[in-house]
Amino acid sequence: MRVIVIGREGQVARALAERAPAHGAKAVLLGRPRLDLADPSGIEDILRETGGDLIVNAAAYTAVDQAETEPELAEAINGIGAGVAAGAAAVMRVPFIHLSTDYVFDGSLDRPYREDDTVNPLGAYGRSKRLGEEAVAAGIADHVILRTAWIYSPFGRNFVKTMLRLAKDREEVGVVADQLGSPTSASDIADGIFTVAKNLLERPQDRALRGVFHMTGAGFASWAEFAAEIFTLSARSGGPSARVRPIMTADYPTPAKRPFNSRLDCTKLETIHGIRLPSWQTSLASCVERLIAEMRESGVS
Template sequence: MRIAVTGQSGQVVLSMLERARAGVTVVALGRPQLDLADLETIAPTIAASRPDIVVNAAAFTAVDLAESEEEAARLVNGTAAGAVAKIAAALGIPVIQISTDYVFDGTLDRSYREDDAVNPISAYGRSKLEGERAVAAATSNHVILRTAWVYSPFGKNFVKTMLRLAETRDEVGVVADQLGCPTSALDIADAIIAVACNLVERPDDDTLRGVFHMGAQGEAVWADVAEAIFTERAALGGAPVRVKRIATSDYPTPAKRPANSRLDSSRLATIHNVRLPQWQGALASCVRRLLTTEQTG
C-alpha cells in the first residue's frame, strides 16, 4: 500500500515515515513540488505519486500567527484541504484529513464526541473546520481524524520547549487550567496507518468513513505534562525543575485556546479497532529519546 502524505517536515509526516511497516510505503510530498499555498501544485504532484490513499497532514499550524494571517490559514487549512480531497476523489481513492480539537470552543464539562457541536474560537480553529467541511463536500470516501496536544521527537512542540527551558531554569510557569489529551505523533502515525489499511482493504464499508477523534488515553493539564517531563528528566540525571501552576490569563496569547480539549476516542476504537496508548508512557518514551539520542533544540 502506498500512502501519499502532504508535507515533509511536520511531526506527523516524519512519524509516519519512521513507523511505516512491511507492505506500507509512505511517500512524503512537500515544497516545492507540492505547496498547499499553491493550489495548482496539488493535483499533479499527488497523482504522480501513484497512491492507494492520501493523508493530508500538512497545515498552517502557527495558531497565534493565524489571528493576523487568517486568509493564509484559510487557504492552506481550508481551500487546499478540499483540493487534496478532490484529487483523491478523481483518482478513486480514500483521503484522510488530520484535524484538531480547536474546532470546539472548550466549554463542555466532558470529553468531546464526534457529534458535539463545533464552535471554533480562533482563526486557526475556523480554518481547520473549513477544511473538514471542504473534504466532506469533495468526497464521501474520507476519514477526518481530530487530534490534540501533539508532541514528538521532531519539530517544535511543548515537550522540546520544556526541555530547553529546563537547561537554564529551576522553575517554569505552566498553564494549569486547560485540560486535554497529550498525544504522541508516533502513536498518531501508527493510528493513521492502521486506519488507512482498513479503508483500502474494505472499500465498500461505509462505517469506516466519517469523523473520528484520535487522542491518547487519559487527560492532563499542561502543568501536569510539564511535571511529567521534568520527572523523567530528573530520573536521567537532570537537575530538578519546579512547575509553577498559572492561569491562562497569566500567559496571554493572540489566539484563544479551548479550556477543554479532551477528545472521546471510543468511536475510533470501536469501528477501526484503533486505540492510542496512555499519554504518560508515550511521553516518558519521547523524553528519554530526546535526552539520550537526539538534540532538543
C-alpha cells in the same frame, strides 16, 4: 501499501515516514516547494503523478497566534488546499485521511467532546481547520477526518522539547494549569493512521469506517501536569528538570484564545476501527528517553 503523505517536515509526516516499515508500508512525503497547499493550481497533477493507494494530509498551517493576523493564509492552506487535495483523491479513486484538531470546539463543555458535538472555533486557526473538514467532506466521500490534540514527538518544535529546553536554564517554569487535554504522541498517531488506512483499503464499501473520528492519547492532563511529568521523566534519565509553577490562562495572555477543555472522546475510533492509543504517560516516557539520549549523543546537556 503506498501512502502519499502531504507534508514533509511536520511531526506527524515525519512519524509516518519513520513508522511506515513497521506496517509494511511505503510513505512518500510531498511538501513545499513541490507541493504547497497554499497554491492549489498544481496539487492534483502532482498527486496523480506520484501515485499511491491512499493519501494522508498531514500538512497544515499551525501557527495558532499568527493566524489571527493572517487568517486568509490559514484558510488557504487548512481549508481550500485541503479540499483541493481531497478532490484529487476522488479523481484518483483512493481514500483520503485528513488530520484536524480539537480547536474546532470552543472548550466550554464539562466532558470530553464527541464527534457529533457542535463545533464552535474560538479563533482563526480553528475556523480554518473547520473549513478544511467541510472541504474534505465535500470533496470526497471516501474520507476519514481524524481530530487530534496536543501533539508532541522527537521532531520539530513542540511542548515537550520546549520544556526540556527551558529546564536547562531555569529552576522553575510557569505553566498553564486550567486547560485540559490529552498529550498525544505523533508516533502513536502514525500507527493509528496506518491501521485506519488498512481498514479503508480492505473494506472499501464499509461506510461506517468513513467520516469523523477523534484520536488522542488515553487519559487527560493539564499543561502543568504534562510539564511536571516531562521533568520527572527527564530527571529519571539524567536530563534537565525544573519545578512547575501552575498559572492560569489569564496570567499568560495570547493573541488567540485556547479551549479550556480540549478533551476528546475516542470511543468511536476504538469501536469502529479497533484503535485505542496508549496512555499519554506511557508514550511520553519513550519520547523523553529518546530525546535525552539524543541530547547526550550530540553533547548537549
